[in-house]
Amino acid sequence: GxxxxxxxxxxxxxxxxxxxIYQYFENKDQIIEELLRRKSELLGQQLKELVIQQGNIPLELLIPLAIELGFNAxxxxxxxxxxxxxxxxxxxxxxxxxILEKHFFEVGLYTFSRNPHQWDFEQVKHKCFVIIN
Structure with missing residues (x-):
């Protein structure tokens, strides 16, 4: 561990x-933080690609795919x-x-902007809060 x-x-x-290693990092925590930063950026990009590749599938079908991506990560x-x-x-x-928060926010904007008339944004705000936290 x-x-x-x-x-x-x-x-x-x-x-x-x-x-x-010590030329670039002072300690193991800096190494771990850099790995975490890079892996978080990659995960965010993969989530964006997933959402774009799926096109206009219903959110009910997209969410399980995104969760699967997260568990695989x-x-x-x-x-x-x-x-x-x-x-x-x-x-x-x-x-x-x-980094992850930025990517999740961008995915949310992209997803909700595709069909804005179908969303009750007050409800979406509360659901997003629960999902993110």
Whole structure:
């Protein structure tokens, strides 16, 4: 897990010298935050691609696909996101949370703008709050 991860272990697994890592990162937390930032950006892009590829399918069909994408992301890379979630209090203020929020907001705007007349936005606001939080 993250608690037992060290910079030397990261260097060993990645095939890079510890000295090289310290040229770019001060400690393991900076490495983890950068990985989290990159993986969050990738997840956000994948969500956007999913929504665009699905076209005008009903939201009731799109939501399960988006949830499946999220669960696949949690399982990917030996459960990296799951490990981060176990220690979210250490990373909740990272740039990754802002990146995901931006992507989710953009997906929401795109989705709701396709058929604005079918949405009760007061209800959507409350549902989004529950889903996001």
């Amino acid at each position: 993250l608690l037992h991860t060290t910079t030397p272990k990261i260097a060993e697994k990645s095939g890079v010298s510890v000295g090289s 949690l399982k990917a890379d030996h459960g990296f996101f799951i490990e981060v979630l176990k220690h979210w209090h250490d990373y909740s203020h990272s740039q990754a949370a802002q």
